[in-house]
Amino acid sequence: MIKIYVSQSCASCRKVKKWFDDNHIPYQTKDIFSGTLSEKDILEILSKSENGTDDVISTRSKIVSENKIDFDDMKMSELIAFIKKNPSVLKRPIIMDDHRIQTGYNEEEISTFRSLAQKISDSVCNPENCPSYGTCLKSLDEQGKIKKAD
Numbered sequence: 264m265i266k267i268y269v270s271q272s273c274a275s276c277r278k279v280k281k282w283f284d285d286n287h288i289p290y291q292t293k294d295i296f297s298g299t300l301s302e303k304d305i306l307e308i309l310s311k312s313e314n315g316t317d318d319v320i321s322t323r324s325k326i327v328s329e330n331k332i333d334f335d336d337m338k339m340s341e342l343i344a345f346i347k348k349n350p351s352v353l354k355r356p357i358i359m360d361d362h363r364i365q366t367g368y369n370e371e372e373i374s375t376f377r378s379l380a381q382k383i384s385d386s387v388c389n390p391e392n393c394p395s396y397g398t399c400l401k402s403l404d405e406q407g408k409i410k411k412a413d
Contacts, residue, residue: 265290265376268300268308268357275368276356282373288381295350305343308357311364316342319366324352 265283269276269292283290293299312318316334321327326349334342346352354366358376365372 264360266359267292268295268304268353268355268359270294270296270355273355278368279356279358279373282368282370283376286377286381288377295353295355300347300350302343302347305346306339308353308359308364309339309342311359311362313364318364319354319357320346320352321354324349327352 265288267276267279267283267290269280271294280290280292293304308319309316320334326332332345337345356366356368358365358373360376363375365376
């Protein structure tokens, strides 16, 4: 399952959720400011980050810059505790599945979260290749009419 870590005031977070909704890809959201960000969540985020804290922590955040925090000097337990206490240091949105992580809104990069089945479905879901086209949910717009081909 895809998880998206968001904040309510984040425009990029809204764009990401809309992209997943428009592409009919299920996801779970977790608001980083709701108090439900667990140590397990933070550890999972950090463990999937290819470049350590650089991928997920905003060094431009006020608390980091004012206190000249060096994350490389922290033990993992200290880092997790710091993020849990100061979730605003996390870049947003953070998109994660079982294998990868991405921060921010980049439509081209987000498309990697589409499953192989969805990609195959997209390639054959058209009037020429699909006998069910016109009756399936994928081919219908919000008013129940067949979507026009691009």
